Amino acid sequence: MNNDVNTSATGSTGPAPEPMGADIPSTVPTHWYNLNADFPEPVPPALHPGTREPLGPQDLAPLFPMALILQEVSTERYVEIPEAVREIYALWRPSPLVRALRLERALGTKARIYYKYEGVSPAGSHKPNTAVAQAYYNAAEGITRLTTETGAGQWGASLALACSLMGMTCEVWQVRASYDAKPYRRFQMETYGSVCHSSPSELTDAGRAMLAADPDTTGSLGMAISEAVEAAAKDEQAHYALGSVLNHVMLHQSVIGQEVLVQLAEAGERQADVAFGCAGGGSNLAGLTFPLIGRNLREGTTTRVVACEPAACPSITQGEYRYDHGDVAGLTPLLKMHTLGKNFVPPPLHAGGLRYHGMAPMVSHAVELGLMSGQAVGQDEAFAAGVIFARAEGIIPAPESTHAVAGAVEYARSAESDGQVVLIGLSGNGVLDLPAYAAYV
């Protein structure tokens, strides 16, 4: 990887943000792991939405810094993490891997259950792992402003956090329904110094057209993406950032699973026999499990990986594997993925982070190659597992994370052989989702 790229989409150049000289513990990963180095066959490329030819780096240059574009197509197994990013990771990483003794007792299982907890980040989820990296590479290429969309707000808050730490400004278009009904994440963004707009807004052509067509619209993620992309494209100092789906996001999240490999070994475990992660766009699942899958491929371990997705938005278990757009308008590149179709509208769901019609191409590819499998979980089943977990282990899981908990709970309850090691990816906490728990309880 060349992190010292001197050309960017805007033609501006800038020095990489300097590390501060902090003592970084050796337990903070030094490299990201890239499953593209170990896949037995390569991931199908993204295609240009007009030509349907494979995308070239310059096609993405208006929106992303060259360092991230190169990571998007990299097949290097390990990519060095810049020191300035490691210093920020060290504020909460390594995240805890905890033996869930009380949960084991509550379930009466013979399995040994561990959970990897990403909720210790300042934003409360795994999202800052990539937000910080993306903000860093943009700052290094002279970009001073990032735009993005957000639904419930976890990604917007994480990018706001990252921009604050990297000295950049951040502008977020939040789906109006969430903007109005769930203001806490917006308050979080504003506390970090970001600006958050209700989408559709009067600030973009796309937003004005949408409002003209339907002044009372509650907005959609697809519309918010269009506004954020338009705003970035119109400002030479601005780029756009995406919180999941793309290869470079999977790469950055690999710190989760790499830490798990070390922490499980320290706990005296040879491997996780089965790992459960929740799957929306795929970034938390990939971060948790790609390093484990890579080890399976290289070293012959046999960790089974289960992608737990909502029964109401079942892209892996019910979707088709084909090229589809990432957005409703069909402006984004075509990605080969499991998809329910770009026009699929998931029902309202407390796990807002799992309401996406598609799935990360690398995750979809892993499923097609038989390296992981999907499992659909109903919302009530997920919350039931979340409550069991909260009362046993103290942490109230994010609604997204409860899907992984539910998969693990079902598995552990029926585990007949002694001593199986079950791993749960706990992607975040549910502190700002307590009304959903109250509705369930």
Place this chain on the structure above:
Amino acid sequence: MNNDVNTSATGSTGPAPEPMGADIPSTVPTHWYNLNADFPEPVPPALHPGTREPLGPQDLAPLFPMALILQEVSTERYVEIPEAVREIYALWRPSPLVRALRLERALGTKARIYYKYEGVSPAGSHKPNTAVAQAYYNAAEGITRLTTETGAGQWGASLALACSLMGMTCEVWQVRASYDAKPYRRFQMETYGSVCHSSPSELTDAGRAMLAADPDTTGSLGMAISEAVEAAAKDEQAHYALGSVLNHVMLHQSVIGQEVLVQLAEAGERQADVAFGCAGGGSNLAGLTFPLIGRNLREGTTTRVVACEPAACPSITQGEYRYDHGDVAGLTPLLKMHTLGKNFVPPPLHAGGLRYHGMAPMVSHAVELGLMSGQAVGQDEAFAAGVIFARAEGIIPAPESTHAVAGAVEYARSAESDGQVVLIGLSGNGVLDLPAYAAYV
């Protein structure tokens, strides 16, 4: 300490909750530290509200387990932490001590700033340090139900968490104004399986009388205390729990400062030159600083301790040092403390945890002996410091904690000599207080 007490207020006995055999890292403290062993003169005793004679253990027995009553009057320097409590502490302890490099840069200070972050607990604050211990000792004496009061809800949520982990039930009376306006903490309690009542309620004599007198009352902490105490007194299986002020609470919180001593040494620092903690009832401040003060007294270190309290509720800097009641009705024992008078009604304040008319007797005693000093901080000044901290370090501090941050920020900005070590007690995060930040920003 005798943890195997066989007699309790109710006459019931029970086995102590068994440890689960977890591997507890050696970095989790093994003992609580008791400043009562090192005070140059003893803390004035609590007095019976009727006789004004020093309280005996049996006076407290209807409400508290004997183990806690004995801790209340203990002068042992170190009290062993039961293994079952350490196992739960290990879920989030040791909490991080972090060098605040970005804050230092933002302030342009020559000082080295560290913060000790208690927001990593499942409840988001330091409160579980004592909640878990109190639940344990009650369970060990056969108590199956705890009652308490709560204002904004941090203490109620922490006791609900602890009861859930110890297999007990928990019943919380929450001041009606908070119950209605800030439901998230109540949802948290309910997710942990606790019951939360709006206070005053129809469930107690005290509550019914209050409602009869004023059906539209918004409630008060003093009334909620009365209801929780009455409910515990009427149920042989129930005890009452208090989240601050008392000596045994200060004892349990000492894990914070003990970890700081180890962590500062690991960072190569001889001592904190000055430590800032926020002061409401005093438990976080005491937990952070009593181990440092004890070291000053025993080993001649010179850590200066500053208690940062809200200018709107300035018990240390403006109150009298005298015997006063802990509650409005005057039913609780008389405590020698800095007090604004039991009838003092603080104005509405975002830092709900600091709205108390009195101060822990041990903290007050330390102030009188010159072992720490008080500093009043205005609410705007506190939030301004909280925003600086959030944008530099990523963590949004609890409104209570911003008072300590403000004290440290002011000090660090004017520090003229190089290399002073400044310690901030970050008692919790402000995730559920984001509306207050939004109002300020």
